[in-house]
Amino acid sequence: MRSIDFVAPPFAGHLFPALQLAKGLAERGVARVRILSSPGAAGAIAAAGLSHVEFLKNRDAEIWAIANTPRRVGSNPFAMWNQVQRNLALMKDLQNELSELWSVHPPDLVIADFVVPVAGLTAKSLGIPWWTGMPTPCVLETPDGTPAYLGGWRSYDNPLARIRDLLGRRIVRTFKKTSARLFAAPLRELGIEGLYRADGTEVVYSPDCILAYGMKEFEFSRTWPEHVEFIGPLTESPFPPEEFTPQTCGGNILISLGTHLPWAKERAIDLFRQVARISPEFSFYFSRGIPGSDRWEVEGNFHLYDYISYSHHMTHFSAAVIHGGTGVTYSAIEAGLPMLVWPQDYDQFDHAARIVQHGLGRRLRPSPKRIAADLRELIRLRRELGNPSESYREIAKTYNPVERVARAVQGFAGGI
Structure with missing residues (x-):
C-alpha cells in the first residue's frame, strides 16, 4: 500500500482540509497516511483518528505568533517582511527535521500545505514526489486574470480592467522579487535560488500537482497552470459535534x-x-x-x-x-x-x-x-x-x- 505524508501547520484552515483528505484516503485503503504538524495539532489529529508525527516541538507559540498578528497586516510591505523573517527562522529547523525523518522513513508521496513549501522542496531534494495542497487558489500567480493580495479587486472584462490587472500582476511579482533579494541568504539555505521556473510557475508550489481545495466556478476567470486540479471544498471538522441548541425564531x-x-x-x-x-x-x-x-x-x-x-x-x-x-x-x-x-x-x-x-x-x-x-x-x-x-x-x-x-x-x- 502507498504511503503519504501530509504536512500542514496547526491552523484549522490548513490542517482540517488535510485531515479530511488523509482520513478519506485511509478509509478507502488508498494509502497509509501520516500527518506531520506541530504539537498544537495533536487534538485535531487524534480526533480524526490519524497518526501524528510532531515537528518543531516547543515552538507552537512562535508558529501561532506569526499568524496571529497584533494588528492587520494588509498590504503593508514592512509587516509582510516581518512575517517572512520570522517564518524563515522556523523553516530551516523544519527542513532539518524533515530531512532526518524522510532519509530514514521516506513516504511515497508528500502533500504539503502551500504555507509550508519547505516541506515540498525538502521532499524534492530527497527524490520524493511532492504535491501542494492549496486552500486559497486565488493567490496563485497566472499569466492573466485579476491578481490577489491587492485589497480585493473585482474582475471586469474590458480593456481598462485588463490593463489594471496586468499592472497589478507586475506589482505582485515585483514585491516578491524584492522580498527574495532582501532574504536571499536564508532562502539559499533552504535551497531556493529563484522564485520562478522557466515556464513562469512559482518554485514554492509543486510542478506536478496543485490540489486546489475549492470550486473553479467560484474563482475569477484566468488561465490556470495545467497541473492545478480543483477538487472541491473541504469543510469538515475532525471534532465531534459540540452541544448546540439554536433558537427557533425569525x-x-x-x-x-x-x-x-x-x-x-x-x-x-x-x-x-x-x-x-x-x-x-x-x-x-x-x-x-x-x-x-x-x-x-x-x-x-x-x-x-x-x-x-x-x-x-x-x-x-x-x-x-x-x-x-x-x-x-x-x-x-x-x-x-x-x-x-x-x-x-x-x-x-x-x-x-x-x-x-x-x-x-x-x-x-x-x-x-x-x-x-x-x-x-x-x-x-x-x-x-x-x-x-x-x-x-x-x-x-x-x-x-x-x-x-x-x-x-x-x-x-x-x-x-
Whole structure:
C-alpha cells in the first residue's frame, strides 16, 4: 500500500482540509497516511483518528505568533517582511527535521500545505514526489486574470480592467522579487535560488500537482497552470459535534471571523451585541473559533460560543456574517446561506470580492443599524425571490474531493 505524508501547520484552515483528505484516503485503503504538524495539532489529529508525527516541538507559540498578528497586516510591505523573517527562522529547523525523518522513513508521496513549501522542496531534494495542497487558489500567480493580495479587486472584462490587472500582476511579482533579494541568504539555505521556473510557475508550489481545495466556478476567470486540479471544498471538522441548541425564531445568524484575528474579534463581539439589541427578531451566534472547546454564554438574543462547527451546524442558520476565510465561505455556499462578508486581512478581501460578484452576499457595513437592515434584506430577498446561491450550492454537490484525490493518487505517473 502507498504511503503519504501530509504536512500542514496547526491552523484549522490548513490542517482540517488535510485531515479530511488523509482520513478519506485511509478509509478507502488508498494509502497509509501520516500527518506531520506541530504539537498544537495533536487534538485535531487524534480526533480524526490519524497518526501524528510532531515537528518543531516547543515552538507552537512562535508558529501561532506569526499568524496571529497584533494588528492587520494588509498590504503593508514592512509587516509582510516581518512575517517572512520570522517564518524563515522556523523553516530551516523544519527542513532539518524533515530531512532526518524522510532519509530514514521516506513516504511515497508528500502533500504539503502551500504555507509550508519547505516541506515540498525538502521532499524534492530527497527524490520524493511532492504535491501542494492549496486552500486559497486565488493567490496563485497566472499569466492573466485579476491578481490577489491587492485589497480585493473585482474582475471586469474590458480593456481598462485588463490593463489594471496586468499592472497589478507586475506589482505582485515585483514585491516578491524584492522580498527574495532582501532574504536571499536564508532562502539559499533552504535551497531556493529563484522564485520562478522557466515556464513562469512559482518554485514554492509543486510542478506536478496543485490540489486546489475549492470550486473553479467560484474563482475569477484566468488561465490556470495545467497541473492545478480543483477538487472541491473541504469543510469538515475532525471534532465531534459540540452541544448546540439554536433558537427557533425569525432567524438564526452565525457570526464567525475564523480561528485567527484576535485583534478583530473583540471589536466584532461588541458590535454584534449592539446589533442584537436592535434586532430582537434574530438570534445571533458568535463563534470565537477555538476548535475543541465547548464553552458558551448567552446574553438575551446574543450567544457567544468558543466554537461552532460549520460542518455540523451550518444548516441551523438563516444567514452568515463571515470574514471571507475559505472554510466558512464554502460552508455557507454548501448550506445555501446568504452572506455578509467582513474581510479583515490576507486573502479574505479577494474572497469577499468573489462573494459579492457572484451574488452570494454583500460587504458588511460596520454600523449596527446598517448590519441589521442588510440582514433583514438578505433574508427577505431569499424568502421572496428564492435563494440566489442555490446554483453554487448545486455545483458544490458535484465535487467529491476525496474521490478525486484518490483517483489522482492511484493514477499518478511518478511511480508511487
